[in-house]
Amino acid sequence: MILLHNHWLMRTLYCLLFASLFPLILVGCEDPFSDNSIRNRGFIYCGGGQPNTFNPQLSDGGLTTYTLSSQIFDRLLQFDPVTYQPIPMLAQSWIINPNGTQYTFFLRHNATFQVTDWFIPHQGVTAKDVVFSFKRLISQEHPFHHVSGGKYPWFDSMDFAGLVDNVEALDDYTVLFTLSRPDVSFLSTLATTYAVIHSSEYAKALQQEGKLSRIDTHPVGSGAFYLDEYQPHQIIRLKRHWGYWKGAAPMEQIVYDISIHGTGTLAKLVTRECDVLSSPIASQPSVIEKDPDFVLSYQTGMNVAFLALNTKHPALSSLDVRQAINLAVNRDDIIQSVYYGIGTPATGMLPPMSWAYAEHAKFTFSPRLAISLMTKAGYRHGFSVDLLVPLTPKRFNPNPRKTAELIQSNLAAIGITVNILTQEDINRKKLRDNLDNLDMVLTGWIADNGDPDNFLRPLLSCKAQSTSWNLSNWCNRSFDRFLDAAIITEDRKKRRELYLQAQTILRDRMPIIPIAHGVHYQARNLTLRGMTLSPFGDKSFANVSRNR
Known part of the structure; x- marks a missing residue:
């Protein structure tokens, strides 16, 4: 009884603390799982980490981008689940001018915004909402541009503000994007879970109240579910949007268990505390498969795990050292x-399922040759480096600590002492000011769309140095020229040739060490239907139902 009392007391104090420090956060102090109706009219989702914002435009990945975004918000376009090509969403159709610099979108007329405790909309989705959402990204003068830090990592990494000259409403349901240059990946960009549509009416109300930042903490979208409750490090509760343009979702609510105490996520699945387990690590599928009450789905992911080498570091600036x-x-x-034999050894940044994949031979494992290159570079006696390792398992790396320890052992054999520095996860915004002081970072990437540019430009272009997504601190003008030529080439065969040349430069210059491509797993209760996987991580629960 004392333990129960202390648990209740700590929860109460915890909630009161957050309520006083963060008044803009939705906090409830009741037991988040005391509602027995969750499983009757919804489901509990475990895994995915903690949100750092509810606006995907501000996010650099994680739960907000890969799961919440697809529930709360709609985009102009979405990806076809079979071909992975952009198809209509809020935009029913579009036309492109002959030189590829103007895209005109025609919106559907029946999309409505969500009714929440903090806002009741009086108009549906119109061209003004699209203009507001993208002008915030590209215009320094936009009243919301500098809100919540004014950084848009994914868009900044691809120079979205430099690409889009203007966004304008031609009428209530027609939007014109004018680009500064052709970009054949533009439609795919608009289909990513970052490119969400906000309510301009809600934004105007927040301006009048002087509470602009609430647009990012108290979201209003047009998706199938709206945010109902958020208890930091406890739960996120979404409720059904009855006015959803595709029809109301079968499920009344989705509860995300983001608690940081108690049993692990696998134990919660096995004990039926969770209905869905997102991205179980590589050692867990064999356990899940033995339970007849669960279905284990998997898909080869559009992802890569890699070791980023700071090319400004005295030793790592040497090509011989990087090759070693x-x-x-x-x-x-x-x-x-680490991957229990399921992953694929990487031969470059692009995974085998990419249409621009370069079929290079596997990298040779040769400590003897590595030692000779170290000697040639003047480091026969080795040197020391720090390796930053995020501990949170990802689908591209199910056990970062174990991976780091194996790399540490590998490099010790050639005289390099690796000091492993761990943190729960990487916040790329915080790395921006400290980029020059990083030695090596064990990280990875999950593609946001099927275009090769989405792998190469955000992580390795010269422009990406300023966004901290280029953790190698590397800039190669020839590499950038191939990317720039490919992005304006409509012929896929010619584009592929350009990307192959860009990948050859990466293999020759070695600013990053590609390690592996992981498999995306998802476990769900047998009673749930309509749950799908996407190689890009985005997944809508609008069609999920429970069959008892």
């Missing part, structure tokens, strides 16, 4: 020990 590190990493050992 590449030769010293035993990828086959990592695949067996």
Whole structure:
């Protein structure tokens, strides 16, 4: 009884603390799982981490981008689940001018915004909402541009503000985007979960109240579910949007268990505390498969795990040293020990399912040759480096700590002492001011769309240095020229040739060490239907139902 009392007391104090410090956060102090109707009219989703915002435009990945965005917000376009090509969403159709610099979108007339405790809309989705949402990204003068920090990592990494000259409403349901240059990946960009549509009417009301930042903490979208409750490090509760243009979702609510105490996510699944487990780590599927009450789905992911080398570091600036590190990493050992034999050793940044994948030979594992390159570079006696490792498992790396320890052992064999520095997850915004002081970072990438540019430009272009997504601090003008030429080339065969040349530069210059491509798993209760997987991580629960 004392333990129960202390647990209740700590929860109460915790909630009161957050309510006083963060008045804009939706906090409830009742037991989040005391509502027995959750499983009767909804489901509990475990995994995905903690949100750092409810606006995907501000996010650099994680729960907000890969799960919440697809429930709360709509985009102009979405990806076809089979072809992964952009198809209509809020935009029913579009036309492109002959030189590829003007895109005109025609919106559907029946999309409505959500009714929440903090806002009741009086108009549906119109061209003004599209203009507001994208003008915020590209215009320094926009009243919301500098709100919540004014950084839009994904858009900044691809120079979206430099690409889009203007967005204008031609009438209530017609929007014109004017680009500064052709970009054949533009439609795919608008289909990503970052490119969400906000309510301009809600924004205007927030301006009048002087509470602009609430647009990012108290979202209003047109998606199938709206945000109802948020208890930090406890739960996120979404409720059904009855006016959804596709028809109301079968499920009344979705509860995300984001608690940081108690049993692990696998235990919660096995004990029926969770209905869905997002991205179980590589060691868990064999356990889940033995339980007849669960279905385990998997899909080869559009992802890559890699080691980013700071090319401004005295030793890592040497090409011979970078090549030595590449030769010293035993990828086959990592695949067996970390991915349990399921992952694929990487031969470059693009995964095999990409249409621009370069069929390079596997990287050689040769510590002896690596030592000779170290000697050639003047580091026969080695050197020391720090390796920053985020501990949160990702679908591209199910066990970052284990991966780091294997790399540490590999590099010790050629004289490089690796000091592992851990943190729960990487916040790329915080790395921006400290980029020059990083030595190596174990990280990865999940593609936001199927275009090769989405892998290469945000992570390795010169422009991406200023957004902290280019953790290698690397800039190669020839590499950028191939990317720039590819992005204006409509012929896919010619585009592929350009991307192959860009990938050859990466393989020759080695600013990053590609490690592996992971498999995306998802476990769900057998009674749930309509739950799908996407190689890009986005998934809508608008069609999920429970069959008892």
